[in-house]
Every structure is written in structure tokens, then in C-alpha cells.
Amino acid sequence: MFCMIVGVVMRIIFHSDLNNFYASVECLYNPSIRNDAVVVVGDAEKRHGIVLAKNGLAKKYGIKTGDTIWEAQQKCPTKLTKVVARFDLYRKVSKIVKDIYREYSDRVESFGIDEAWIDVSERVSNFEDAYNLAEEIRKRIITEVGLTVSIGVSFNKIFAKLGSDLKKPNAVSVITPTNFKQVVWPLKCEDLLMVGHSTKAKLIKNNIKTIGDIARAGKNFLKQILGKNGEKLFDFATGKECSEVQKVGQHDEIKSIGNSTTCARNLTNINEVRAVLYVLAESVANRMREVNLWASCVAVSFKTEQLETFERQQKLDYPTNLAEVIGHVALDLFKCNYNWEYQIRSLGVRVLNLCDEPLQYNIFNDAQTILKKDKLERIVDSLRGRFGYGVIRRACILKDDMLVDLNPQDASHKIHPKSFIY
Amino acid sequence: MFNKKIVSVTAKFLTTGYIMPLIIHYSDDKDYFIDKVYSCKNCASLKVGGIGKRYDIRIGNKRTFLYLEDSIWFVEEKMESNN
Structure with a gap:
């Protein structure tokens, strides 16, 4: 049964957003901090020490996501509780919540770890019933998971998302075809x-x-x-x-693959940048091979110690999934676009313009060499798969263990919001 | 004040897949036999923190909750207040 408007089948979509998700989970699992200003932070020793999430009380002090721990401390000098993020726990709780959504529809699309769209068109036929259903879900999440959620109810994904931002925390907002001009x-x-x-x-x-x-x-x-x-x-x-x-x-079409890292200390010369870029390039190339994709564009991004960010990209002559090529192009891009005014705090490598067609051999590329390199990199992937990431490394990244002490393949910290339009 | 007290439990796994707790082994010298399970629901423990199955149980003439989170059992243990 679908909702009809002027003879057109209309959908009813929820957008559900768990309020202050990371901080709320921490407060749930540690009731003694529930009345404190709480910030969830990254690992300070690895210089990932920024605020990833905060609860309502911390928000009142003006603490924002992305603040450094030091800034957060300045804003709330009296009693700020800092907890280090536990992504495994957040993923577990997220799955419990999304399993609840899946009881209501087979169309549940995640948008990051704490948000999801749910198409309930086949379950409810008007906005009054939709509101009641959203209320039921909201109350279930409080009882069963101990978290609050804001739900936007509307006839498309965009307005549903807007709706979930209208009232926070712990509320349901409805945007209909008749009220959207007044509300939105x-x-x-x-x-x-x-x-x-x-x-x-x-x-x-x-x-x-x-x-x-x-x-x-x-x-x-x-x-x-x-x-x-x-x-x-x-x-x-x-x-x-x-x-x-x-x-x-349903799997999303992959539009780009990338890895980035905030380095354990600032990078001061091109050799250090080379080492980190190659670690990232290897990870990106490995992920491309896992999904059988080739890229014809490489992008490098970097952030200076002044927190200025840059991204530069370059098209390739032919598609590749070789770490050597990706790393080389990324390094060239960096060299051509940065004059070392400041030291470098973080680096990222991304590939885009992905295709599932491998190399088009032509007279301009040396197919044999490329095939050999491809075989070599697959052997490295296989060794790492069997014996761990550190079993084999490029010579250029062996010089400074602290800088390259990162395993980009470690999935424990990867939580990517996905694209929402297909 | 409450404490999250992790406990070991003797339970019966029914053919339906339902896990029926029978005895709570509270400490080395203290076992509690569960006389009745009233209900089992998905529920969060706001008192001590946790998400899982909440068994509403009776031990003797006292009603209490027993939680199963992943494969860990816990109860909400009342703490003596110092004040």
C-alpha cells in the first residue's frame, strides 16, 4: 500500500540519526560520566588527538568536533572527561540499531555509522501512520539500546535527512509535500x-x-x-x-579509494613524505586489487602544521592498480605543488576514475614490465595476508619506524560515510 | 549506586534456541537458583551500562534482572553508599 499524492505513488522515508553517537555510547557504558562534559578523542600519542564526538554538555561549552584536545580543555577547564574512541564498540552498537531498522524494511541504507535511511513505503500509507511508526522505532532504541535518536520523516531522502536535523535530541519531525515550503x-x-x-x-x-x-x-x-x-x-x-x-x-558503486594518516610527528623533508606516501599507496593499490578495479586518476592531499589543507590530482595515461605508479605520481604531485613553507602534518592518497577494465596495452606502455610489477605486488599482498602487514616493506619506508608505524589495512578505525546519490 | 557484576551462569539451551538461565554463580561460595523467568527482552542497562538480553527473574521472593551481552552475563549489583 503506497501513499498517493495527485495520482503519483509517493514514498515515505525515514532518516534516523543517533544523537552524539560515540559520546552517548561511552556514557551508556560508563554511567559515572553521564553528567559530565564528555569528549571522545583519538589516540593522542599517535597525534590523532582531536575531538571526534562530544555529548550535549560538552557542546554547551562550545566544544566542536575537530577541536584539538587542548582547545577542548581550554573551553571547559573545570571538568572535561576525555575518553579514547572504541570503534569496535561503536560498530557493535550501530549494528544492533540497524538490525532494529531492518525489522521494518528491507531498504535500509547506512550513511556513516550513526545514520541511516529507511524506506517504509510498503509499511505505512500516510504521514500520520509514519509518525507513529517513527515514534515506535525511537522508543525501541531508547529501551533496547539506551540511546536517543532523531528521526526525520519525509517523501524523499533529502528532506528526511533535513527532518532529522530539525529537532535534537530524541525527536521525530515530519516534512510532507504540503508543509515543506513552510518548514524547509x-x-x-x-x-x-x-x-x-x-x-x-x-x-x-x-x-x-x-x-x-x-x-x-x-x-x-x-x-x-x-x-x-x-x-x-x-x-x-x-x-x-x-x-x-x-x-x-546492495553494494554501492565505488567511486574512489583512498587512505590518509596524521603522522606521528610532522614531516620535514621529502624523504619522509615519500615513505608515508608509499605506505598509503600500497594500501590503496591493495584495496583496488581486492575489488578488481583500476584507476586513471591519482590525488594527493596534505595538511600543513598550520592546518591548511590541499588536494591535487593528476590523470594517468593508462589505468593502473600498481602501488609503485600511484606512489610515484602522488610524490610528483606533492613535489610540484608544495614549497615547504610549513611542515606537513597529514597526508592522503586517493585514486579515482575507477574502471573494471585492466590495462589497454598499446605501443606506449611496456606491457611486460607492468605485468611483472603486478605479479610482484600480488605476491606482496599474499605474503602480508599470510604473515602480517610488517613481513615485507619497501626499503624507502624502513628508515623511520615511528613515521610509518601505521597499518592502513587495519580496519579497526575505518568508518566511511558513503555516497548517498547513485 | 550500582556495579556491573559479571557472573557465571548455568543455563539450559532449549531446542528452540532460547537460553534459559538456571543458576547464578555469584561468588565462590554463593549460588542463586533462579525460580522463575518472567520475560526475556532486548534491553539496555542504564544503571551499569550494557546492551543485550534482559531476563526478568525471581530468586526466592525477590525480582531482579539478569543480562546477557554477547556471551557475558551480568547483574546490576547494589553498592553500599558511603554517605
Whole structure:
């Protein structure tokens, strides 16, 4: 049974967002800190010591995600409880919550560890029933998992997500085809998904301040100032976005593969950068081989000690999944684009323009050499699979154990929000 | 104040897959025989922290909860207050 509006089948979609997820899980498992200002932080010894999450009380002190521990301490000098993130625990709790969602629909699409869309169109036929169902889920999560959740109920994924941000914590908000202009359009343009700093700046420059302004600006004008994204934003703002909630187990198309790390200490010369880039490139190449993908573009990103970030990318002549090529291109990109004004704090390597067609042999590449290197790297993968990551390493990364003491293949800290539009 | 007291339990695994706790081995010299299980629900323990199956049980004439989280059993142990 579907909800009908003007003769069109309308979907009912929930977006569920666990409030202050990491901090809430820590408070659940340690009731003695429940009334403190709590921040969940990364491992300070590995210089991942930033605030990853905070509870409501810490938020009141102005602590923000991404603050360094030192900054957080300054904002709340009296009593700030710091706990080191336990990603395994968060993953476990996330799975319990998502299993609850899956009792209501086979279309449950995760958006990061603490958010998910749930398509309940086959279960409820109007927004009143949808509200009641969302309330039921909200109450179940409190009782069964001990966490609060904000649920947005709407007719597309974008408005459902907006709805879950409207009332926090522990609430259900409904955005319908009849009320969205009153509810959504007065909101700031940056409240809309995909409006980041630079898009916001362009919109504001054109006097587009609210989501309603985006809708009124018209598709053509938005396309002029934002390109293809402008068209998407117009659809978002006018409620025309219609991407499906993916079915459980449905795999997403992989658009890029990347690894990054904050180094144990700042990098001061190109040899150190080379070592870290090659560790990352090896990880990226290994992951590409696991899913049988080749890339024809490499991107390198880096952050200076001043926390300025850069990303540069370069197209390749032919697709590759060789760590040697990826590392080499990443290093070249770095050399060409950085003048060492400051030391380097973190580095990342990413490949994009992925395809499942291997190398097109032509007269410009030496196929035999490439095949040999491919075989060699697969042997390295296999050795590491059998004996552990450290069993074999490139000579260039053996010089400084502290710098390259990272195993990018270690999945314990990998929690990637996924793309939401397919 | 409550403490998360991890306990060992003697339980019966029924053919339905249901795990029926029978005895709580509270300490070396203290076993509690469970006289009745009223219900078993998925539930969080807000008192001591944990998520799992919550058994609502009776031991003698006292009702209490016994939790099973992953494969660990725990109870919410009342602590003496110093104040």
C-alpha cells in the first residue's frame, strides 16, 4: 500500500540519526560520566588527538568536533572527561540499531555509522501512520539500546535527512509535500545536504541565503553558478530528489579509494613524505586489487602544521592498480605543488576514475614490465595476508619506524560515510 | 549506586534456541537458583551500562534482572553508599 499524492505513488522515508553517537555510547557504558562534559578523542600519542564526538554538555561549552584536545580543555577547564574512541564498540552498537531498522524494511541504507535511511513505503500509507511508526522505532532504541535518536520523516531522502536535523535530541519531525515550503524553505542554504563552504560562498554571493532562495533561483541560474551540482541542489530544494534507498546488502558503486594518516610527528623533508606516501599507496593499490578495479586518476592531499589543507590530482595515461605508479605520481604531485613553507602534518592518497577494465596495452606502455610489477605486488599482498602487514616493506619506508608505524589495512578505525546519490 | 557484576551462569539451551538461565554463580561460595523467568527482552542497562538480553527473574521472593551481552552475563549489583 503506497501513499498517493495527485495520482503519483509517493514514498515515505525515514532518516534516523543517533544523537552524539560515540559520546552517548561511552556514557551508556560508563554511567559515572553521564553528567559530565564528555569528549571522545583519538589516540593522542599517535597525534590523532582531536575531538571526534562530544555529548550535549560538552557542546554547551562550545566544544566542536575537530577541536584539538587542548582547545577542548581550554573551553571547559573545570571538568572535561576525555575518553579514547572504541570503534569496535561503536560498530557493535550501530549494528544492533540497524538490525532494529531492518525489522521494518528491507531498504535500509547506512550513511556513516550513526545514520541511516529507511524506506517504509510498503509499511505505512500516510504521514500520520509514519509518525507513529517513527515514534515506535525511537522508543525501541531508547529501551533496547539506551540511546536517543532523531528521526526525520519525509517523501524523499533529502528532506528526511533535513527532518532529522530539525529537532535534537530524541525527536521525530515530519516534512510532507504540503508543509515543506513552510518548514524547509526558511532554513539556511547550508542546512541542505551537499552545500559546503565553497558552495555556500557562491550562493551567498548571489544573494541566495535560504533553501527557499535556492528553489526560487531556478535550475538554469543555479547551473550557471554551480554547474551540474546546481541542478541537483534545485531538485533537493524543491523536493524533486528521487534517489532510492538501497536494499540491505546492495553494494554501492565505488567511486574512489583512498587512505590518509596524521603522522606521528610532522614531516620535514621529502624523504619522509615519500615513505608515508608509499605506505598509503600500497594500501590503496591493495584495496583496488581486492575489488578488481583500476584507476586513471591519482590525488594527493596534505595538511600543513598550520592546518591548511590541499588536494591535487593528476590523470594517468593508462589505468593502473600498481602501488609503485600511484606512489610515484602522488610524490610528483606533492613535489610540484608544495614549497615547504610549513611542515606537513597529514597526508592522503586517493585514486579515482575507477574502471573494471585492466590495462589497454598499446605501443606506449611496456606491457611486460607492468605485468611483472603486478605479479610482484600480488605476491606482496599474499605474503602480508599470510604473515602480517610488517613481513615485507619497501626499503624507502624502513628508515623511520615511528613515521610509518601505521597499518592502513587495519580496519579497526575505518568508518566511511558513503555516497548517498547513485 | 550500582556495579556491573559479571557472573557465571548455568543455563539450559532449549531446542528452540532460547537460553534459559538456571543458576547464578555469584561468588565462590554463593549460588542463586533462579525460580522463575518472567520475560526475556532486548534491553539496555542504564544503571551499569550494557546492551543485550534482559531476563526478568525471581530468586526466592525477590525480582531482579539478569543480562546477557554477547556471551557475558551480568547483574546490576547494589553498592553500599558511603554517605
